[in-house]
Amino acid sequence: MKKFLTLIALTTVSAAAMAHPGHADTGLMSGLVHPVSGIDHILAMLGVGLWAASLGGKARWALPAGFVAMMAVGFAFGANGGEIPMMEQGIAASVLVIGLAAAWAKRIPVAAAAALVGVFALFHGVAHGVEMHGSSALAYAGGFLVSTVVLLAAGLFAGTALSKNVWFNRIAGTAIGAVGLGLLFA
Numbered sequence: 001m002k003k004f005l006t007l008i009a010l011t012t013v014s015a016a017a018m019a020h021p022g023h024a025d026t027g028l029m030s031g032l033v034h035p036v037s038g039i040d041h042i043l044a045m046l047g048v049g050l051w052a053a054s055l056g057g058k059a060r061w062a063l064p065a066g067f068v069a070m071m072a073v074g075f076a077f078g079a080n081g082g083e084i085p086m087m088e089q090g091i092a093a094s095v096l097v098i099g100l101a102a103a104w105a106k107r108i109p110v111a112a113a114a115a116l117v118g119v120f121a122l123f124h125g126v127a128h129g130v131e132m133h134g135s136s137a138l139a140y141a142g143g144f145l146v147s148t149v150v151l152l153a154a155g156l157f158a159g160t161a162l163s164k165n166v167w168f169n170r171i172a173g174t175a176i177g178a179v180g181l182g183l184l185f186a
Helices: 002-012 029-036 037-054 057-078 087-104 110-131 137-161 168-183
Strands: none
Touching: 029 037, 029 137, 037 057, 037 087, 037 110, 037 137, 037 168, 057 110, 057 137, 087 110, 087 168, 110 137, 137 168
16 A cells, blocks of 8 residues: 555656647657657546446447547647647646546436546647647547547456456546646646
8 A cells, every 4th residue: 555655646746747738740650659658648548438437338438439529629629729728737637537537426427427528638639739730630630549549448448347346446546536636736
């Protein structure tokens, strides 16, 4: 337990999410790599998968599909000059809220969970969009959407595989939320 708490402490005092802005590289490979290069993206997407698994039923597909769809909408908005105030704080809040929801929010309507996930996905999508301009934007978008689906599937798989142990999701979700809290204050 002491090692687990040390790990949480170290991750919560990490530097602010460095996934944004200003990536000069463009194209498919940059898009594929980008989501796995920032702890904020990794944990938010794993958290969505964990939450979807813990809710079960239609949520197993509605949450991940809603995240991907709204992230694509956010990308288009950002790539066309749109901005969201306090975007980085919204991304950090997504890690906090989605992580804690995966851990503790078991009795919430699927539509409400999907709407919440969709709102947070907009922040992630806009962040990707404002970074990308030019002719390779579609290739970049395709790459980060594929990586996003893989991360969502990993969270869903982990949550499903270990669904018999409710404490797995609670510990994992709470740890994700703790990192999100650290990102908010970094």
